[in-house]
Amino acid sequence: MKILITGCAGFIGFNLAKALLEKNNFVLGIDNYDNYYSIKLKKKRVSALKKFKNFKFLKIDITNELLLKKSLAKKKIDIIFHFAAQAGVRYSLINPQKYIKSNLIGFCNLVESIKNIKLKKFIYASSSSVYGESRKFPLSENQLIKPKNIYGITKKFNEELAENYSNLYNINMIGLRFFTIFGEWGRPDMFVTKFLTSSFKKKPFYLNNRGNHVRDFTYIKDLIQILLKLQKVNLRKKHEILNVCSGKPINITRTIKHYSKKIYKPKIIMRSLQKADIIKTHGNNSKLKKSVGNFSFTKFEIALDNTLTWYKKNKIEKIV
Numbered sequence: 001m002k003i004l005i006t007g008c009a010g011f012i013g014f015n016l017a018k019a020l021l022e023k024n025n026f027v028l029g030i031d032n033y034d035n036y037y038s039i040k041l042k043k044k045r046v047s048a049l050k051k052f053k054n055f056k057f058l059k060i061d062i063t064n065e066l067l068l069k070k071s072l073a074k075k076k077i078d079i080i081f082h083f084a085a086q087a088g089v090r091y092s093l094i095n096p097q098k099y100i101k102s103n104l105i106g107f108c109n110l111v112e113s114i115k116n117i118k119l120k121k122f123i124y125a126s127s128s129s130v131y132g133e134s135r136k137f138p139l140s141e142n143q144l145i146k147p148k149n150i151y152g153i154t155k156k157f158n159e160e161l162a163e164n165y166s167n168l169y170n171i172n173m174i175g176l177r178f179f180t181i182f183g184e185w186g187r188p189d190m191f192v193t194k195f196l197t198s199s200f201k202k203k204p205f206y207l208n209n210r211g212n213h214v215r216d217f218t219y220i221k222d223l224i225q226i227l228l229k230l231q232k233v234n235l236r237k238k239h240e241i242l243n244v245c246s247g248k249p250i251n252i253t254r255t256i257k258h259y260s261k262k263i264y265k266p267k268i269i270m271r272s273l274q275k276a277d278i279i280k281t282h283g284n285n286s287k288l289k290k291s292v293g294n295f296s297f298t299k300f301e302i303a304l305d306n307t308l309t310w311y312k313k314n315k316i317e318k319i320v
């Protein structure tokens with residue numbers, strides 16, 4: 001199986017590429033080594049992938065339509081996992097143009113480049129951010145979506161564009177609304193990794209909205225098992241949207257409480273609610289479970305412990 005992963009130097013793309021390579025698939029990975037967070041961390045991920053003989057890396061910016069088209073021509077790709085995007089909600093207030101470029105123009109360039117290829121599946125990352133500040137929980141795929149920030153708006157547009165391309169060009173597509181993925185090789189701008197970095201660097205930790213945030217934390221290893229299953233299943237519709245979440249809302253301070261028993265507790269500085277932030281996410285994962293078969297999610301504290309072990313082993317505070 002020949003699989004294209006965009007954003008393979010990123011958190012999710014890297015973890016999936018590694019899992020697929022371990023199963024002897026051929027993986028073509030592309031990434032532009034964007035500087036949103038540590039390029040050193042991204043390069044470390046890619047050098048781990050380069051140890052597999054079935055891995056090929058192309059440094060490409062998906063906003064470069066001509067280069068993308070040229071590079072993908074005649075590659076005989078079976079499945080695409082599209083993860084390359086400008087991620088993060090807060091940064092969308094600082095640099096909205098980057099979201100428009102990578103998430104809208106980049107997405108459009110990619111679907112344009114592959115619309116005439118005989119693909120088995122095109123699986124792309126959407127986000128729980130499309131729901132916005134909903135009051136109806138758990139969040140279900142069929143409810144009205146009203147994103148609160150530009151990041152969420154770009155993901156909503158991706159879903160609409162995918163629906164259109166899937167119909168026009170008969171492509172099997174799956175849009176995945178990821179809910180706060182965390183774990184090994186996690187993003188330094190996200191809560192769990194950020195807290196570990198504050199602890200190991202002995203620097204203050206800023207707790208937004210005084211810690212009154214609830215997240216449907218989803219462990220990366222569970223997500224990877226789900227992605228491996230999704231690559232094989234045939235879904236009912238040509239284009240499906242699925243929540244990918246453990247379905248268990250957790251107050252973010254539970255992470256701090258758990259880690260404070262094990263590692264240095266950094267000084268906590270309380271902050272007010274940040275403008276782009278959502279207070280609560282809690283997804284309904286019954287459609288996901290119907291699609292991939294019943295699935296048991298890793299216990300939160302076990303996943304936190306695994307993440308801590310990875311962080312210490314790789315001395316991540318020296319890289320990020």
Ligand SMILES: NC(=O)c1ccc[n+]([C@@H]2O[C@H](COP(=O)([O-])OP(=O)(O)OC[C@H]3O[C@@H](n4cnc5c(N)ncnc54)[C@H](O)[C@@H]3O)[C@@H](O)[C@H]2O)c1
Nearest residue numbers: 007009010011012032034061062084085125127178180181
């Ligand atoms: N991690 C989460 O909790 C989460 C939640 C919801 C949605 N998502 C989505 O999942 C996908 C992967 O997220 P992640 O956490 O791995 O993020 P990440 O930032 O670690 O990975 C994204 C990768 O895409 C690359 N990239 C960015 N712009 C690019 C461009 N124009 N051309 C080529 N490469 C580009 C970056 O260099 C990066 O390596 C993203 O689409 C993100 O929006 C993630």
